Amino acid sequence: MSRAYRVSFIEGDGIGPEIFASARSVLETISECHPNLNFDFIPTPAGDATLAKSGEALPRDSFIKISESDLCLKAPVGETARETIIKIRQDLDLFANIRPARNYDFIESKFSNVDLVIVRENTEDLYVGREFEEEDGRRATALKVTTEKASKRIAKMAFDTALSRAKTAPQKSPAVVCVQKSNVLPMTDGLFMKSCGSIAEGYPSVKYSTMYVDTAAMNLVRNPESFDVIVTSNVYGDILSDEASQIVGGLGVAGSANIGNEFALFEPVHGCAPDIAGKGIANPLSMIFAAKMMLEWLGMKRNDLNCISAAKLVDQAVSAVGGDRILTPDIGGNSSTLVVTKAICKNIKESKDGGEENYDYRGKNRMSAKNEATVTTTNKQDVLLKW
Ligand code: IPM
Ligand code: MN
Numbered sequence: 001m002s003r004a005y006r007v008s009f010i011e012g013d014g015i016g017p018e019i020f021a022s023a024r025s026v027l028e029t030i031s032e033c034h035p036n037l038n039f040d041f042i043p044t045p046a047g048d049a050t051l052a053k054s055g056e057a058l059p060r061d062s063f064i065k066i067s068e069s070d071l072c073l074k075a076p077v078g079e080t081a082r083e084t085i086i087k088i089r090q091d092l093d094l095f096a097n098i099r100p101a102r103n104y105d106f107i108e109s110k111f112s113n114v115d116l117v118i119v120r121e122n123t124e125d126l127y128v129g130r131e132f133e134e135e136d137g138r139r140a141t142a143l144k145v146t147t148e149k150a151s152k153r154i155a156k157m158a159f160d161t162a163l164s165r166a167k168t169a170p171q172k173s174p175a176v177v178c179v180q181k182s183n184v185l186p187m188t189d190g191l192f193m194k195s196c197g198s199i200a201e202g203y204p205s206v207k208y209s210t211m212y213v214d215t216a217a218m219n220l221v222r223n224p225e226s227f228d229v230i231v232t233s234n235v236y237g238d239i240l241s242d243e244a245s246q247i248v249g250g251l252g253v254a255g256s257a258n259i260g261n262e263f264a265l266f267e268p269v270h271g272c273a274p275d276i277a278g279k280g281i282a283n284p285l286s287m288i289f290a291a292k293m294m295l296e297w298l299g300m301k302r303n304d305l306n307c308i309s310a311a312k313l314v315d316q317a318v319s320a321v322g323g324d325r326i327l328t329p330d331i332g333g334n335s336s337t338l339v340v341t342k343a344i345c346k347n348i349k350e351s352k353d354g355g356e357e358n359y360d361y362r363g364k365n366r367m368s369a370k371n372e373a374t375v376t377t378t379n380k381q382d383v384l385l386k387w
Helices: 015-035 046-056 059-068 081-091 147-166 188-200 212-224 234-247 283-302 304-325 335-360
Strands: 001-008 036-042 071-074 096-102 116-119 132-135 140-142 176-178 207-212 229-234 255-259 262-270 373-379 382-385
Touching: 001 015, 001 059, 001 140, 015 036, 015 283, 015 304, 015 335, 015 382, 036 304, 046 255, 071 081, 071 283, 081 262, 096 147, 096 234, 116 147, 140 176, 147 176, 147 188, 147 229, 147 304, 176 188, 176 212, 176 234, 188 207, 207 212, 212 229, 229 234, 255 283, 262 283, 283 304, 283 335, 283 382
Parallel strands: 001 036, 001 071, 071 262, 116 229, 176 207, 176 229
Antiparallel strands: 096 116, 096 255, 132 140, 255 262, 373 382
C-alpha cells in the first residue's frame, strides 16, 4: 500500500537546521528507494529564531499544524525549550520519552555490551513548571508533581518495552528497574515507586527491581551492561539519559522518541550546540537515529512494513559508513556533516539496488547483532520493536 505520511518539522536553532537537513535527505533517499513510502514535510517553525521573527516561540499556527500531522520531527531549539518542546510534550500528552543507549561497533567505548533504554516520564515532576518567588526573590520554591495515573502508564510502557525487547532478542532476559529517591521523597517518589510496583505484578516474566537515583548514576558508569529498561521520572530521566549517551559515544549519537497514545515527536537528546553551529561539523547521527525511531514507530503504529524495512536500511547504512570511519570529529572522525550524510544516503541507495523487493538487510553491510534494531512481526497486527 502506498502511504504519504505528514511529517511536521521544526528545524530549530544552532546546529538544528544542519542536522535536520541531514535527516531529511536520508528520509528522501528512503522514499526514492521505497516507491510506496512517501513523506510530506510540513514546516512548523518554532524556537529562538521564530521568537525573534514572529514574537512567539511556538506560534499557534505551528502548534495546530503539528497536532494535525502524523508525527513531528524536531531538531533542537535554543533558549526557548520550555515554551516549545516542554509545551508540546505536555499539551499533546506525549507521556513517554524513550531514550535508548547501545554500543556501536564503530565508536570506541570502555564497554562493549551496553544495550539499555531509559523510559522517562515526560509530563510531570518538576517539569510542570510551578515555581514561586517570595521575599522579593530571595526565596524560591518549585513544585514536584507525581500522579498515580502518570506513574502507572509510564510503568506499563516500560514493562511492555522490556517484553518486546526480549521477544526480539531472546538471549536477553527482560528486566525493569524503577529509579527514584523515595528515601528522601516518600510521597512523590514513593508514589512513583508504588505505582511501578503495582504494574510489575501484572508482568511476572519481567524481573523487577528498584534503585535510588544516585546509585543508578553510579552503576551507569560502573556496569552499564547490567541494565535493560530503566523507568524513571522526568528530571532523573533527563539527567541519566545524558549520562547514558556518553557511555556509548556521546550526545552526538543519541536520538529519542516522545510518545503519546496517537501522536509522537522524535528529536535528538541534545541541545542546539550554538558553539559549533555553521561550522559543518555537527554530528547528524542523533537526528538520523531520531528519524529511524520515527520509522519504527510508524511501522508499529500503522503496521507498515515498508517503514520497518526503511528503518533497517538506515541502521545498516549508518553502521557501514561508521565502519568506513566516515564520522564527524566528536566521535573520532574528520568528516563533515555533509560528507557523513551523503555517504549514508549513497549506502542506502546501493543496498536497495542490490536487493529490491525481498531486500535482505542482513546482506552485505549487515551490522553486528548487538547494534541491530531488531524488529519481528508475529502477524500483521503485531509489529514488535526493540528500542
Ligand atoms: C531534553 C532536554 C530538554 C529537557 C530541555 C531542552 C528543556 O534537555 O530533551 O532532555 O530538559 O527535557
Ligand atoms: Mn536533557
